[in-house]
Amino acid sequence: xxxxxxxxxxxxxxxxxxxxxxxxxxxxxxxxxxxxxxxxxxxxxxxxxxxxxxxxxxxxxxxxxxxxxxxxxxxxxxxxxxxxxxxxxxxxxxxxxxxxxxxxxxxxxxxxxxxxxxxxxxxxxxxxxxxxxxxxxxxxxxxxxxxxxxxxxxxxxxxxxxxxxxxxxxxxxxxxxxxxxxxxxxxxxxxxxxxxxxxxxxxxxxxxxxxxxxxxxxxxxxxxxxxxxxxxxxxxxxxxxxxxxxxxxxxxxxxxxxxxxxxxxxxxxxxxxxxxxxxxxxxxxxxxxxxxxxxxxxxxxxxx
Amino acid sequence: xxxxxxxxxxxxxxxxxxxxxxxxxxxxxxxxxxxxxxxxxxxxxxxxxxxxxxxxxxxxxxxxxxxxxxxxxxxxxxxxxxxxxxxxxxxxxxxxxxxxxxxxxxxxxxxxxxxxxxxxxxxxxxxxxxxxxxxxxxxxxxxxxxxxxxxxxxxxxxxxxxxxxxxxxxxxxxxxxxxxxxxxxxxxxxxxxxxxxxxxxxxxxxxxxxxxxxxxxxxxxxxxxxxxxxxxxxxxxxxxxxxxxxxxxxxxxxxxxxxxxxxxxxxxxxxxxxxxxxxxxxxxxxxxxxxxxxxxxxxxxxxxxxxxxxxxxxxxxxxxxxxxxxxxxxxxxxxxxxxxxxxxxxxxxxxxxxxxxxxxxxxxxxxxxxxxxxxxxxxxxxxxxxxxxxxxxxxxxxxxxxxxxxxxxxxxxxxxxxxxxxxxxxxxxxxxxxxxxxxxxxx
Numbered sequence: 001x002x003x004x005x006x007x008x009x010x011x012x013x014x015x016x017x018x019x020x021x022x023x024x025x026x027x028x029x030x031x032x033x034x035x036x037x038x039x040x041x042x043x044x045x046x047x048x049x050x051x052x053x054x055x056x057x058x059x060x061x062x063x064x065x066x067x068x069x070x071x072x073x074x075x076x077x078x079x080x081x082x083x084x085x086x087x088x089x090x091x092x093x094x095x096x097x098x099x100x101x102x103x104x105x106x107x108x109x110x111x112x113x114x115x116x117x118x119x120x121x122x123x124x125x126x127x128x129x130x131x132x133x134x135x136x137x138x139x140x141x142x143x144x145x146x147x148x149x150x151x152x153x154x155x156x157x158x159x160x161x162x163x164x165x166x167x168x169x170x171x172x173x174x175x176x177x178x179x180x181x182x183x184x185x186x187x188x189x190x191x192x193x194x195x196x197x198x199x200x201x202x203x204x205x206x207x208x209x210x211x212x213x214x215x216x217x218x219x220x221x222x223x224x225x226x227x228x229x230x231x232x233x234x235x236x237x238x239x240x241x242x243x244x245x246x247x248x249x250x251x252x253x254x255x256x257x258x259x260x261x262x263x264x265x266x267x268x269x270x271x272x273x274x275x276x277x278x279x280x281x282x283x284x285x286x287x288x289x290x291x292x293x294x295x296x297x298x299x300x301x302x303x304x
Numbered sequence: 305x306x307x308x309x310x311x312x313x314x315x316x317x318x319x320x321x322x323x324x325x326x327x328x329x330x331x332x333x334x335x336x337x338x339x340x341x342x343x344x345x346x347x348x349x350x351x352x353x354x355x356x357x358x359x360x361x362x363x364x365x366x367x368x369x370x371x372x373x374x375x376x377x378x379x380x381x382x383x384x385x386x387x388x389x390x391x392x393x394x395x396x397x398x399x400x401x402x403x404x405x406x407x408x409x410x411x412x413x414x415x416x417x418x419x420x421x422x423x424x425x426x427x428x429x430x431x432x433x434x435x436x437x438x439x440x441x442x443x444x445x446x447x448x449x450x451x452x453x454x455x456x457x458x459x460x461x462x463x464x465x466x467x468x469x470x471x472x473x474x475x476x477x478x479x480x481x482x483x484x485x486x487x488x489x490x491x492x493x494x495x496x497x498x499x500x501x502x503x504x505x506x507x508x509x510x511x512x513x514x515x516x517x518x519x520x521x522x523x524x525x526x527x528x529x530x531x532x533x534x535x536x537x538x539x540x541x542x543x544x545x546x547x548x549x550x551x552x553x554x555x556x557x558x559x560x561x562x563x564x565x566x567x568x569x570x571x572x573x574x575x576x577x578x579x580x581x582x583x584x585x586x587x588x589x590x591x592x593x594x595x596x597x598x599x600x601x602x603x604x605x606x607x608x609x610x611x612x613x614x615x616x617x618x619x620x621x622x623x624x625x626x627x628x629x630x631x632x633x634x635x636x637x638x639x640x641x642x643x644x645x646x647x648x649x650x651x652x653x654x655x656x657x658x659x660x661x662x663x664x665x666x667x668x669x670x671x672x673x674x675x676x677x678x679x680x681x682x683x684x685x686x687x688x689x690x691x692x693x694x695x696x697x698x699x700x701x702x703x704x705x706x707x708x709x710x711x712x713x714x715x716x717x718x719x720x721x722x723x724x725x726x727x728x729x730x731x732x733x734x735x736x737x738x739x740x741x742x743x744x745x746x747x
Contacts, residue, residue, distance in 0.1 A: 046385065047411070247717075248571070249717045
């Protein structure tokens with residue numbers, strides 16, 4: 001019995017996708033659905049869940065800690081994501097040419113991403129140590145009495161709310177290795193003749209970047225930005241958990257992910273935590289939709 | 305093309321099989337396996353439990369107890385809750401009475417009354433009642449305490465002798481504490497220094513007079529000692545009562561340790577080096593903490609240290625610190641777990657764990673034996689812990705207490721280190737904890 005080639009390759013594709021789909025359904029989609037269902041129950045992990053309808057969601061709107069966590073997460077995404085993408089883009093444009101030491105530099109840019117998260121957190125806990133940490137030691141060089149050379153107190157990374165939020169953002173900047181690699185590949189795959197043409201026209205560096213590189217890389221940048229916004233909702237977890245423990249008080253670095261963890265696993269309010277997770281998912285969807293529309297406009301403008 | 309498809313099919317089959325297989329093992333293979341004991345603690349504490357398990361293995365050949373080590377208290381709570389939800393809880397876990405309420409209220413803990421009545425090893429009368437009572441819920445004995453510690457003032461004896469400051473002694477007052485701490489706060493030349501303006505000031509203290517964390521459990525004994533209460537009804541609390549003059553005074557005095565006298569390290573200094581390390585490194589003259597710190601401090605070689613009782617306002621009151629072995633209702637090896645429990649809290653087991661320094665034994669005879677009081681190992685004045693037992697009081701065991709402790713810690717930390725206004729602090733403490741008390745369940 002012979003099968004038509006396209007049908008056969010389709011069947012093959014389905015077969016090869018099966019392991020992934022099994023994992024996706026069994027380990028991600030089903031638990032996610034169960035969690036969403038639990039958002040409408042009161043569940044403490046120990047007794048069977050009871051249906052409470054929208055009670056959890058209405059309680060969330062009145063919960064000051066949840067509101068702080070929500071604002072913290074949004075502010076983090078607004079500041080950290082553009083910075084991360086910018087840093088990655090800058091590095092990609094700097095390091096895409098062949099030159100002496102470029103390989104090592106690329107390796108260095110990628111390395112922090114390869115460090116296991118908890119180890120990365122513990123490392124920064126030492127770096128940020130207010131008195132003995134290398135960052136503040138460095139800032140104090142030349143200064144007197146524990147002040148910087150400008151006569152100011154060095155940042156109080158772990159005890160001042162603003163400094164602590166900055167610390168978490170700083171930590172996140174060095175883990176943009178994946179974004180960097182993708183942008184590097186994107187930049188290297190851009191057609192060379194366009195740049196030769198621009199050189200013939202005596203275009204300045206800024207013109208080249210603004211009129212050629214940026215528009216050509218825009219689709220990739222857009223995708224990475226969307227991905228980063230989605231990821232930013234959860235990659236605040238380990239830094240806040242390991243380095244700041246959600247503090248300085250009251251809740252300066254309590255992000256949604258940490259809020260969900262504490263409510264669910266430390267205070268055993270699993271249903272309530274599931275409701276907060278539901279809000280996180282809705283936020284993710286909203287972020288994707290908004291960015292999608294923005295980029296569609298942008299593409300229309302450049303007729304890409 | 306065909307082989308590729310076959311490989312893909314095989315791969316997915318392997319994935320499905322291994323995925324299901326590992327889950328199946330967890331739920332079925334436990335019965336008759338080792339007794340699982342879930343604990344957390346510093347490395348020295350975990351070593352103490354391993355010593356106990358080794359001794360049990362020697363005393364009862366063939367008995368198998370497996371230690372499951374959580375990284376900290378919160379990790380232990382999360383592990384316990386998820387393992388109960390997953391249907392494979394540990395047989396035994398060790399937990400402080402302040403945190404067991406949420407598990408007791410939810411029917412996770414197996415009542416032990418019948419087993420105690422049928423045991424010829426465990427005699428309830430042989431234990432300090434205050435610790436036994438802390439673990440009764442709805443009239444039932446849910447867990448059996450291994451220790452009955454209270455808060456004490458650890459002090460660096462060598463440092464006191466070097467600076468010629470009188471050592472703290474029983475019956476000292478809060479003012480004595482402040483005076484002693486002030487006299488012990490020193491700069492690098494060994495001169496008394498005021499630590500209130502340390503940020504950006506010419507000199508930071510090299511030795512701080514006192515370490516105490518701004519938490520409700522540290523504040524409570526002083527509120528009680530001053531004639532106040534921390535909650536309206538210890539059995540069925542509905543709110544914090546720190547707005548009474550007695551409680552306010554105790555709170556203000558605690559905050560003033562940093563804000564007015566600067567004898568405790570700043571928040572920045574605490575983040576840089578926690579109080580326990582600071583004490584162990586010889587840069588803290590006194591530290592208010594429970595017996596737990598002893599195993600760590602016994603590794604100190606550079607100086608001599610001892611313990612003193614808490615300072616007193618009007619009457620001598622301590623706060624109970626007690627951990628107990630609890631059996632889960634879903635335990636797979638209840639009989640074997642009970643045999644270990646009998647051993648661990650019986651005379652023999654308590655002697656072993658007391659010798660490691662970790663506990664103030666809850667077994668009265670063991671606590672008065674040389675294993676605990678003997679001079680071989682510091683602290684020399686171990687009797688301080690026993691003298692405090694008649695006056696210790698327990699904190700509420702309401703099921704939401706862990707949340708209340710976390711929330712109040714943030715407010716109190718800002719009071720002590722940021723200098724928030726006392727009126728606001730007292731009001732925030734009351735208003736923000738009310739919903740938590742309302743949500744809580746009591747035994």
